[in-house]
Amino acid sequence: MLQEERFIEIVxxxxxxxxxxxxxxxxxxxxxxxxxxxxxxxxxxxxKLIKVHGGAVADSGYLxxxxxxxxxxxxxxxxxxxxxxxxxxxxxxxDFVFMDAGTTTEFMIDFITAKQAVFVTNAISHGRKxxxxxxxxxxxxxxxxxxxxxxxxEDTVRTLKRYNFTKGFFGTNGIHLERGYTTPDIREALxxxxxxxxxxxxxxxxxxxKFNQVSPVTFGGFEDAIIITRNLKxxxxxxxxxxxxxx
Amino acid sequence: MLQEERFIEIVxxxxxxxxxxxxxxxxxxxxxxxxxxxxxxxxxxxxKLIKVHGGAVADSGYLxxxxxxxxxxxxxxxxxxxxxxxxxxxxxxxDFVFMDAGTTTEFMIDFITAKQAVFVTNAISHGRKxxxxxxxxxxxxxxxxxxxxxxxxEDTVRTLKRYNFTKGFFGTNGIHLERGYTTPDIREALxxxxxxxxxxxxxxxxxxxKFNQVSPVTFGGFEDAIIITRNLKxxxxxxxxxxxxxx
DNA sequence: GAATGAAAATGATTGACTATGACTGAAAGT
DNA sequence: ACTTTCAGTCATAGTCAATCATTTTCATTC
Numbered sequence: 001m002l003q004e005e006r007f008i009e010i011v012x013x014x015x016x017x018x019x020x021x022x023x024x025x026x027x028x029x030x031x032x033x034x035x036x037x038x039x040x041x042x043x044x045x046x047x048k049l050i051k052v053h054g055g056a057v058a059d060s061g062y063l064x065x066x067x068x069x070x071x072x073x074x075x076x077x078x079x080x081x082x083x084x085x086x087x088x089x090x091x092x093x094x095d096f097v098f099m100d101a102g103t104t105t106e107f108m109i110d111f112i113t114a115k116q117a118v119f120v121t122n123a124i125s126h127g128r129k130x131x132x133x134x135x136x137x138x139x140x141x142x143x144x145x146x147x148x149x150x151x152x153x154e155d156t157v158r159t160l161k162r163y164n165f166t167k168g169f170f171g172t173n174g175i176h177l178e179r180g181y182t183t184p185d186i187r188e189a190l191x192x193x194x195x196x197x198x199x200x201x202x203x204x205x206x207x208x209x210k211f212n213q214v215s216p217v218t219f220g221g222f223e224d225a226i227i228i229t230r231n232l233k234x235x236x237x238x239x240x241x242x243x244x245x246x247x
Numbered sequence: 248m249l250q251e252e253r254f255i256e257i258v259x260x261x262x263x264x265x266x267x268x269x270x271x272x273x274x275x276x277x278x279x280x281x282x283x284x285x286x287x288x289x290x291x292x293x294x295k296l297i298k299v300h301g302g303a304v305a306d307s308g309y310l311x312x313x314x315x316x317x318x319x320x321x322x323x324x325x326x327x328x329x330x331x332x333x334x335x336x337x338x339x340x341x342d343f344v345f346m347d348a349g350t351t352t353e354f355m356i357d358f359i360t361a362k363q364a365v366f367v368t369n370a371i372s373h374g375r376k377x378x379x380x381x382x383x384x385x386x387x388x389x390x391x392x393x394x395x396x397x398x399x400x401e402d403t404v405r406t407l408k409r410y411n412f413t414k415g416f417f418g419t420n421g422i423h424l425e426r427g428y429t430t431p432d433i434r435e436a437l438x439x440x441x442x443x444x445x446x447x448x449x450x451x452x453x454x455x456x457k458f459n460q461v462s463p464v465t466f467g468g469f470e471d472a473i474i475i476t477r478n479l480k481x482x483x484x485x486x487x488x489x490x491x492x493x494x
Numbered sequence: 495g496a497a498t499g500a501a502a503a504t505g506a507t508t509g510a511c512t513a514t515g516a517c518t519g520a521a522a523g524t
Numbered sequence: 525a526c527t528t529t530c531a532g533t534c535a536t537a538g539t540c541a542a543t544c545a546t547t548t549t550c551a552t553t554c
């Protein structure tokens with residue numbers, strides 16, 4: 001049997017059954033464990049399925065990738081909380097705030113004391129949390145991405161155009177002097193970019209690991225926001241006046 | 248069984264039943280206590296559910312804040328599920344569907360077989376559930392009401408004006424020949440009303456208790472939708488051709 | 495159209511890693 | 525006080541990526 005055929009059959013199987021184990025595939029194709037593993041790696045790389053421990057699940061499933069997010073939220077947790085705490089203190093009662101998706105911005109919510117502030121967010125989980133804490137909160141309309149539970153797309157951008165925020169808090173995957181703020185997803189970048197344009201003051205929340213990183217899509221220039229960070233070892237960035245280091 | 252599968256199933260169980268015990272999960276999955284505990288810890292960490300002593304509850308804001316809603320979802324549960332099941336069968340692959348907030352419409356989601364259908368909803372919980380089940384789903388923008396987790400307001404209505412649905416599924420608090428379909432909240436009524444206007448076919452899902460009830464605000468006339476119900480004792484309504492009784 | 499050699503695909507083996515279930519003493523609920 | 529539930533530890537079985545040897549594929553050459 002051709003490798004290509006097997007690829008196609010595996011994808012079909014995963015889509016129909018939602019999940020499949022390496023053992024099952026070995027029997028079905030009379031192939032060795034190595035071969036099946038290689039296939040799954042390749043298909044995972046291509047984005048045709050999501051490889052998990054023991055086998056693979058369909059890409060429509062939301063959990064597997066979310067695990068990375070969960071893991072991620074534990075990395076530099078102390079840093080993020082300190083950053084979030086300071087950021088939350090910037091929000092005053094009269095503010096109209098855009099809150100971006102992301103783990104660091106999520107940490108902010110519990111520290112916000114200005115109960116009269118009004119929020120707009122494109123992150124479902126943030127919206128729920130804000131609403132639960134008694135804030136007035138609007139969510140942007142648009143397509144709900146299963147994996148990150150953020151709202152993206154044309155609709156979202158359109159909705160944002162009608163708002164004028166006093167402050168905006170953003171997450172980022174990379175900070176770079178020339179490339180600015182970057183993120184891996186183009187649709188999320190469009191939303192971030194539009195939101196930044198609508199804010200009087202933009203704040204980018206980032207731990208040390210984000211500096212000098214570049215992701216595929218830029219959503220803002222380095223000068224466009226104040227960076228709130230902590231324990232910055234990279235002296236290169238310390239000198240810029242829009243870099244705020246907190247304790 | 249893959250760990251991943253178990254994760255997904257547990258989340259579904261928790262969302263459907265609103266709460267679940269460790270013991271129940273052990274029996275359902277034939278897994279040890281340790282495994283179930285580990286799963287619940289992981290899912291709690293991911294924010295997919297709330298771990299409590301003895302098991303877990305849904306992370307839907309429902310339970311903790313508004314016991315009434317939780318109770319409400321258990322009243323006439325059998326009826327509602329039967330109604331939901333039939334309603335779900337009406338959705339075809341080529342449909343562009345509006346799905347209203349409410350417990351009955353929520354039950355529909357697990358029964359929808361047309362995986363190509365596209366959904367718009369103003370209920371956050373519905374959106375998450377649809378996305379998790381692999382559907383393409385858009386949420387309307389607007390103010391997030393903490394308790395019901397529905398999105399309402401001027402923004403929502405504005406967003407809806409740009410859509411043309413093939414089918415819409417609605418909940419209601421009252422059905423009355425002259426007063427039509429009614430709900431207690433004026434802002435929700437505005438959303439429902441606009442959504443109904445944008446649908447080629449409207450379906451109102453209602454158990455027997457809703458007939459001859461009138462709530463403060465009307466969002467549609469009796470003739471504007473097909474009522475899907477069950478065990479209708481009230482003969483007065485049986486004769487209308489837009490009343491569909493299911494088994 | 496057979497022989498040749500490079501590239502690709504496969505299968506077996508390894509040690510490292512992950513998931514699981516049983517057990518334990520501590521903590522929580524009654 | 526008593527029972528249930530909990531988090532942590534351990535041993536075991538299953539799964540993983542990496543490596544290497546073998547086979548297959550295929551274009552090139554004679």
